[in-house]
Amino acid sequence: MKFKLYIFLFLLSSAVFAQNKQIETSIDTTKNKIGAEFKLTLKTVVTSTQKVEFPKLKNIGALEVIQSYPIDTVKKDGTYELIKKYGLTQFDSGRYTIPSIKILIDKKPVFSDSLKVEVANVKVDTLQQKMYDIKDITTIDEGIGNWWIYVLIVIAILGIGAFIYWYIKKHQKKKIEEEVYKTPIEKATSLLNNLEQKELVQKGEIKEYYSELTDIARNYIEEAIHIPAMESTTSELILAIRTASTKKKMTLTPETVENLERVLRQADLVKFAKSKPLDFEITEDRNKIQKVILTLDNAIPTENPEEIEDQLLNEAQRQKQIQLQLLKKRNARIGYSVAAVILLLFVTTTFFVATKGFNYVKDNIIGHPSKELLEGEWVKSAYGNPAVLIETPKVLKRMDTQKVLPKEAMALIKEMQLFAYGSMIDNFFITVSTSKFKQPTEIDLSKALEGSLKIIEAQGGQNIIVKQEDFQTNEGIQGVKGYGTMTILNPQTKTSTKAYYELLLFKQDQGLQQIMILHEEGDTYANEITTRILNSVELQRASN
Incomplete structure (x- = not known):
């Protein structure tokens, strides 16, 4: 899937979010406990002829919608005030951003404001709460649950054995002819x-x-x-x-x-x-x-x-008998050889699976693309202006922003550079971008993060869960980090995969520097790559 520059966060932060206040957004509390309910309220005033559509949501950002309340209608001097409430909760502590929500008024999109909330752990009173001894460790028999792994191993070994038999027999036949x-x-x-x-x-x-x-x-x-x-x-x-x-x-x-x-x-x-x-x-x-x-x-x-x-x-008959005897002898030798190879492969594979685990055998014998990236030769280079100095497993290639950004967006930018490796549907994807605006702009990194996520969503990201926290480079430069999971839809195969992402945003005098990393969730090698990349980040200060 052709990467369309994810049309950039900061542009949407100044364009998408700067709109008329047709929607009033509020929340009953900005601090709550794990599992407790937040009530998000959206209000709008319309005429009797206008049609308003509030979205049906299962999640709003990283918060789960536990209840969607009916719309309340209040009539005021020929207009109607519509009040829509969502009951939200989160079972993991941290600071979260409630992103903008799209509401349709006469089929035209209007967006609510984004809000920040905080979820705190529930404090346990160890003086009043009765304590119990720790129970013994219970062993779980996983042999039955992993039966399919051994079936795959046997099928793979039999396949290898069949190929060896075919290959040897083919070449032995040539030898008979010679x-x-x-x-x-x-x-x-x-x-x-x-x-x-x-x-x-x-x-x-x-x-x-x-x-x-x-x-x-x-x-x-x-x-x-x-x-x-x-x-x-x-x-x-x-x-x-x-x-x-x-x-x-x-x-x-x-x-x-x-x-x-x-x-x-x-x-x-x-x-x-x-x-x-x-x-x-x-x-x-x-x-x-x-x-x-x-x-x-x-x-x-x-x-x-x-x-x-x-x-x-008698020549023809004698020759057939000779060939038949030769074939029998060679087929017997082939059979013994293939059986020995299959037995050796089975014993070796079973030993490694039992001692190292199936993933070790799969990654080291079959191969793993992220493992190859991690163990390959890394490159440290500077990208953009002001430069982002970063170490990556592959050199990032320059993207043509003229072919990606719309003309109205490019009109706002004085200078912009984008570099990338891979795509959203690959096993590992990274982008580095820098930009400078023509006019003085006050950049809100939280809204820029929301804009980036909206672009990712437009490129096939679904069910995006986001967490936000402050980030600081080794040199002490402050920024914002967004991270979480999403589902990536592949438009070619119509399949989806669960992915993990991290977004780093830093603002300069009149511009923005951004790093995005995305990979399959649960990929331990990709996690190591991400950690190494983020630890290598150095930023050049913008010059006036």
């Missing part, structure tokens, strides 16, 4: 049988078929008659065979040589002229090659011609 045969005729006959089993013609691979067919014939001629057939052209090979038949006193009929020449020239047309023979022609060419090879082998003078003839008759 076996050294006792005689050239034995090799040629076997290769012709294997060629038919590949079914290249049925697959439409005619060129490959003719190439292998003629290579079988050329190899046989080279090994049996000792002619450089593989390096010769068709004409050279035919001439060499005729010469060899005379020297070696081989009895060859003109038909045998002509059949060989026809098939070789047909193969040349298929390979170089893209000729496409008919099916019956392909079958005839194959039979011709087989007959030529057998005829050539019979024509070679031998001491025992009867023995050679018997060998030719």
Whole structure:
């Protein structure tokens, strides 16, 4: 998802929040105890023809809406005062900001004011409260609950074993095809049988078929008659065979040589002229090659011609038996090897899962993107003006603000720079930005924080829970820190993930410096990255 600069906090802080006071906002108390109710009241005065819509909310900022009260209506001199109350609570101590709420008046958005509240712990009177002994630690059997982990391990190991078996068998098959045969005729006959089993013609691979067919014939001629057939052209090979038949006193009929020449020239047309023979022609060419090879082998003078003839008759059957025996032996060896590998993987993985835990095995064997960022080579650099000096696992890339900010927003800014790594839907996302305004502006960091969160919400952030506190760099520069969780919606996969974020904001004389970090909630490696980044933050003072 293309990052649209999160159109920046501070711009919205001065533009979005500066509006007419059509909504009066109040709260019954700004300090309360954990679990106690705050009552947020929104009031507006409208005419009888105006339509007001108050939102239905489950959460307002980090506070939970425990009750949405009915709207009270009070008539005053031809106008109506509408009063809407929300009952809020929080079960964690701290200082919180109630963000602005959007109300629709005649379908036009109007925003309430933001308020700050504080939730304090309930003090326990240890003198009056009866104390009890600490109970013994209870062990919990987690074996049943984690059964799916072991199922995944077994499936992964079986998958690895199947791949190893397939890989070894594939390469062993090639080795079988490359076996050294006792005689050239034995090799040629076997290769012709294997060629038919590949079914290249049925697959439409005619060129490959003719190439292998003629290579079988050329190899046989080279090994049996000792002619450089593989390096010769068709004409050279035919001439060499005729010469060899005379020297070696081989009895060859003109038909045998002509059949060989026809098939070789047909193969040349298929390979170089893209000729496409008919099916019956392909079958005839194959039979011709087989007959030529057998005829050539019979024509070679031998001491025992009867023995050679018997060998030719039984060659196909003998070759199949040899290959079958070789396959059985190799399959047995493959099976033993794969079983040993699977057993070794299972024992090793089980040992590490039992001693180190499943997450350790997953992160160190399968890999974890945040872990790779944490353990990679970090870069310390200065970004923006006034500069933000920060250490990050990757170099931040400059973003083009002209393509991101609207023209009316850019009109307010004298200078703005933005740098980022990743995006909101990645496993780790960080931005650093600096800006200066053209006109003197009193920046409220709390409202700037709210503006930033609204932009994040527009970019796919949902159910944003925010906590706010003061932040101070190692050099003593004061700022505001917002942090909490949200749900990130991925527009491509239509899935959502729970994310944790931290926002740092610092104001200069006429500008703002901001750092935002966002990552998947519960990612311990990303938490370490965030801590290291925030500890490295240094700020350059703005020059007038």
